[in-house]
Amino acid sequence: MITIYDIAKKANVSAMTVSKVINQTGRISTATRERVQKVIDELGYIPNSNARSLVLQRTQMLSLLITDITNPFYTTLARGAEDAANARGYRLLFSNSDEDYNKEKNYVETILSTRVDGVLFAPAGDRSIDHLKQLQERNIPFVILDRTVPGITSDVIAGDSREGALLLIRYLTELGHRRISLVNGSSEVSTARLREEGYVEGLREAGIPFDPELVLRTGYRDFSDEAGIKRLLAQPEKPTAIFAANNMLAIGVIRLLRKRGLRVPEDISVVCFDDLDLASAFDPFLTVAAQPAYDFGAIGMQMLIDRIEGTAQPESQTVILPSELRIRASASVPPAIN
CATH class of the missing domain: 3.40.50.2300 (Response regulator)
Structure with a gap:
């Protein structure tokens, strides 16, 4: 078993110097550090993690x-x-x-x-x-x-949750959408608050008044609020687009829309925050603000x-x-x- 004393002897330094190199403590010249490290690599020395954590007061x-x-x-x-x-x-x-x-x-x-x-x-x-x-x-x-x-x-x-939401709403308004719904996370979460700010700002830029009836607040995961989607779609002037505040909400929204016989985007558009990464690479579908x-x-x-x-x-x-x-x-x- 290789010890720090074996390394010290071969590198012609003290065991304390070897310990400082291993634990990255103390002041040692670059030349000495490199010489000791070279010997460590040559001998294949593996530091004892328990002993090292005692020296550094860390567990790594x-x-x-x-x-x-x-x-x-x-x-x-x-x-x-x-x-x-x-x-x-x-x-x-x-x-x-x-x-x-x-x-x-x-x-x-x-x-x-x-x-x-x-x-x-x-x-x-x-x-x-x-x-x-x-x-x-x-x-x-x-x-x-x-x-x-x-x-x-x-x-x-x-x-930048606010700016990302603003980009999505700008895109929808440039397509011609004026009835845009927001399906958001809990107001106890900072990103949900910022994404709603971006949503409201995007509407304001396009001269569209904010309508609280178009906002559905829920959780960020496992979205299955059929009643909420039904309420959004039952309005006299129903939304033509939905901004989902994250990708998991978007998946739930699209599932519920399809259950009601609505096609995306032919009948209603859907955009969201966050991408689906590898899953979307095979059949990219969602328009997103990707982080x-x-x-x-x-x-x-x-x-x-x-x-x-x-x-x-x-x-x-x-x-x-x-x-x-x-x-x-x-x-x-x-x-x-x-």
Whole structure:
């Protein structure tokens, strides 16, 4: 079994110097560090993770807590986070709250007992403040993903939800739509609030008055509100287009429209936030405001590790990632002016 003393002898340095190279601590010249690392590589030395964690007071273990593992946005985000963690020598534990505060609470308690070094946290909503404060009280670094939580100051990776929604509404109004419905998530979620702001702004730009009867607020997952869709379509002047605030809502909306015998986009157009990624590559259909999901995870993980290792800026950082309008087949000119 290779030890640090074997490395020290071959590299002609002290065992303490080898330890500093392995644990990336202390001041060592570049030449010495490279010489020691070369010997480590030649001998195939693998550090003892338990011993290393005692030296660094770290476990090299991180947690990723997301809200919906069935949503392709989050699965792609998770891949980005995992790749970035592995590249920096960390292992990653995955948790999924299903947009449920109680389930999120249980996972935070598990995270606290596991002694992870930090957490990438996609909050279920504003009430996640209690869970984030628990992490703060235990001095566990975290980066908030996708959504913000009022009352919490931290590093944040978020998309430009307002601008992405505005792009979609502009596209629909340019096609000629004036009766545009919004199927949105809970108002307790920051992205839902921002996407509604973008929706309202898009209508205003086109000179279309906001009609609250065209707004259906629900959850972000497992959409099956047949009564809500029936109410939207029963209006004297029914909508010619629907903006779904995320991809899972869009799938549910289209399923319910087809159940009622309506074709997309021939009878009604549908657009949404977030892409379906690989699933859509085989038969691209939905017009979307696509977010760079992989970058959410990768950049968020880099920020988290920098915070853990003390190389981040002292002040909290917020990174806003832009959306891209991807025009496909789910929206067209409204039937009345075809």
